[in-house]
Amino acid sequence: MYEDLTAGFLTEGLRNVFYKDMTKKPKYESINSLMYEWNLETNYIKRIEFAAVPEGNGAGGTEIIMAFKERYYEKYDTFKIEESGQQCMVISRPQRKGDQYWEVIVRLVDNNYDTVLDTSACYPGAKTMWISAHMPELHEEGSGKAI
Numbered sequence: 001m002y003e004d005l006t007a008g009f010l011t012e013g014l015r016n017v018f019y020k021d022m023t024k025k026p027k028y029e030s031i032n033s034l035m036y037e038w039n040l041e042t043n044y045i046k047r048i049e050f051a052a053v054p055e056g057n058g059a060g061g062t063e064i065i066m067a068f069k070e071r072y073y074e075k076y077d078t079f080k081i082e083e084s085g086q087q088c089m090v091i092s093r094p095q096r097k098g099d100q101y102w103e104v105i106v107r108l109v110d111n112n113y114d115t116v117l118d119t120s121a122c123y124p125g126a127k128t129m130w131i132s133a134h135m136p137e138l139h140e141e142g143s144g145k146a147i
Contacts, residue, residue, distance in 0.1 A: 047082070047127040048072045051101045057116040058108040063091065064117055068128075069100045078109060078131045083121035086110075089134065 052067040066088070073079055077090045088106040095103050108115055 045129055046072065047129055048079070050122055050124050050126050050128070052124055053119065054117060054122050057119065058106075059113070059116045061107060061113045063105050063107060064088070065103055066106055066122070067097070067101055067103050068094075069102075071096070071102045073104055073130065074133075076135050077133050079128045080131055081118070081121050082127045082129060084118040086115075086118060086121070087131065 049069045050067065051069045054064050054066045056062055056064040058064045071094050073090045073094065075090055075093050078087055079090075080087050087109040089109050090104045090106050092105040097103050108117060
């Protein structure tokens with residue numbers, strides 16, 4: 001949208017963008033390219049296991065009580081159940097019920113209220129994966145995921 005705020009313009013303006021080739025003799029070379037490449041680590045999202053079968057099926061937008069082996073999901077977090085692909089949003093703070101047993105109340109994330117939880121994918125040991133946090137405006141909650 002603004003030609004003077006592109007990555008190429010900014011790096012050309014710096015005139016001090018260098019690349020160090022680690023395979024050759026140590027020296028720095030100026031980069032004269034419009035393409036930038038970097039490596040991404042893609043397997044860093046932690047998988048959290050169910051500690052018990054969930055209570056409830058979420059029919060009609062009802063709440064579901066889910067138990068996990070560790071405290072990971074916080075209020076407003078959204079996660080995916082790996083086997084079914086269904087998404088859930090946490091609507092309460094986690095409560096510790098015992099060692100390696102944390103309960104959260106969730107609702108299914110879907111486009112209608114006809115969807116129910118696929119309980120065959122929610123057995124103890126089945127994995128879930130954090131997706132995002134959907135905090136409302138002016139919220140007072142906070143959490144930090146190591147992502």
